[in-house]
Amino acid sequence: MSATILVVEDEPGIQELLKFNLGQQGHAVRVAGDADEAMNSLRGELPDLILLDWMLPGVAGVDLARRLRGDSRTKDIPIIMLTARAEERDKVLGLETGADDYITKPFDYKELSARVRSLLSKKIASAELAKKEKTQALDQMVDEVSHEVRNPLVSIGGFARRVAKNMAVDDPNRPYMEIILKNVVTLERMVNELIELKGASVAFQEPIDLHDLIRTTIDQFAEDIHARNVTVHLELMENPPRIAADRQNFGRALFNLFENSLEAMTGPERKLAVATEVTRDDFFVIRISDSGCGIGQDKIKNIYDPFFTSKTYGPGLGLTFVFRTVQNHNGMITVESKEGQGTTFTIRLPIRAGR
Numbered sequence: 001m002s003a004t005i006l007v008v009e010d011e012p013g014i015q016e017l018l019k020f021n022l023g024q025q026g027h028a029v030r031v032a033g034d035a036d037e038a039m040n041s042l043r044g045e046l047p048d049l050i051l052l053d054w055m056l057p058g059v060a061g062v063d064l065a066r067r068l069r070g071d072s073r074t075k076d077i078p079i080i081m082l083t084a085r086a087e088e089r090d091k092v093l094g095l096e097t098g099a100d101d102y103i104t105k106p107f108d109y110k111e112l113s114a115r116v117r118s119l120l121s122k123k124i125a126s127a128e129l130a131k132k133e134k135t136q137a138l139d140q141m142v143d144e145v146s147h148e149v150r151n152p153l154v155s156i157g158g159f160a161r162r163v164a165k166n167m168a169v170d171d172p173n174r175p176y177m178e179i180i181l182k183n184v185v186t187l188e189r190m191v192n193e194l195i196e197l198k199g200a201s202v203a204f205q206e207p208i209d210l211h212d213l214i215r216t217t218i219d220q221f222a223e224d225i226h227a228r229n230v231t232v233h234l235e236l237m238e239n240p241p242r243i244a245a246d247r248q249n250f251g252r253a254l255f256n257l258f259e260n261s262l263e264a265m266t267g268p269e270r271k272l273a274v275a276t277e278v279t280r281d282d283f284f285v286i287r288i289s290d291s292g293c294g295i296g297q298d299k300i301k302n303i304y305d306p307f308f309t310s311k312t313y314g315p316g317l318g319l320t321f322v323f324r325t326v327q328n329h330n331g332m333i334t335v336e337s338k339e340g341q342g343t344t345f346t347i348r349l350p351i352r353a354g355r
């Protein structure tokens with residue numbers, strides 16, 4: 001298990017030793033000499049764990065720990081306090097410092113690495129559990145919504161359309177009726193998406209030609225592509241392997257991605273590119289890039305969440321469906337985006353399963 005560890009320690013000798021020992025266990029180590037440097041370092045990519053010296057020049061380690069616990073961005077990073085004396089150790093234990101563990105100097109490196117390993121695996125386990133619970137909660141919600149909302153919605157929609165059809169063109173209530181119908185359509189779409197999302201996990205997989213699926217899915221947007229003046233670049237590899245996939249679900253996932261990309265392209269440059277390749281480690285890769293308005297870095301990590309909304313994508317379940325579908329194909333999806341420049345979704349699917 002290799003992780004990124006931030007060491008906050010002012011003594012150069014201890015910094016070096018920690019860096020060396022943790023580095024030998026395969027961890028990437030970042031070093032900060034005081035609280036300010038630590039805060040600077042935490043502005044970038046977050047570490048998986050922090051080793052924090054109790055006695056720091058300026059802001060004390062214990063105050064920094066409290067500050068990190070109070071910040072939603074850093075509150076879940078495990079912290080091990082490094083203490084020099086027994087009284088400090090007692091304070092770590094007795095006070096609400098926010099530290100998860102402590103270790104007394106001089107360190108026994110075996111002990112230190114055991115503590116680090118234990119905290120890291122706890123962190124991974126709790127993240128996985130949280131994800132699983134979230135998924136289960138969503139599945140339950142899908143069931144409830146599809147039962148409790150669908151039926152009344154069918155009658156509301158049905159009768160509203162019937163009333164609207166028989167309404168005179170100059171009926172004063174017509175504008176209100178149109179608002180009702182517009183909202184009925186929104187709700188119907190949401191319920192359908194929820195039901196589809198449930199279907200993402202019930203898959204019938206057979207070896208298929210994904211290039212064919214990519215082309216036919218893009219063809220469904222032919223009118224839209226023309227109307228929006230979008231150029232489409234297909235850079236598809238020759239002789240692609242057949243991949244085990246559920247045609248309907250995977251097609252729907254591609255549809256959602258293309259739909260998002262097209263909607264994101266509101267600026268003068270409108271290019272949608274789809275490229276495929278096979279990697280050395282036997283993955284079939286599909287890369288979908290648009291020159292759209294992009295997604296902010298603060299939002300990108302929540303992009304697959306149900307009903308997530310950004311300026312570009314959502315609100316809805318479109319990307320949640322994509323994520324679930326790729327997962328159910330034992331694949332991975334990653335996204336890179338620059339605001340104002342565009343977004344690239346990369347799907348990696350294992351090839352072997354299809355052979």
Ligand code: CA
Nearest residue numbers: 010053055056
């Ligand atoms: Ca110190």
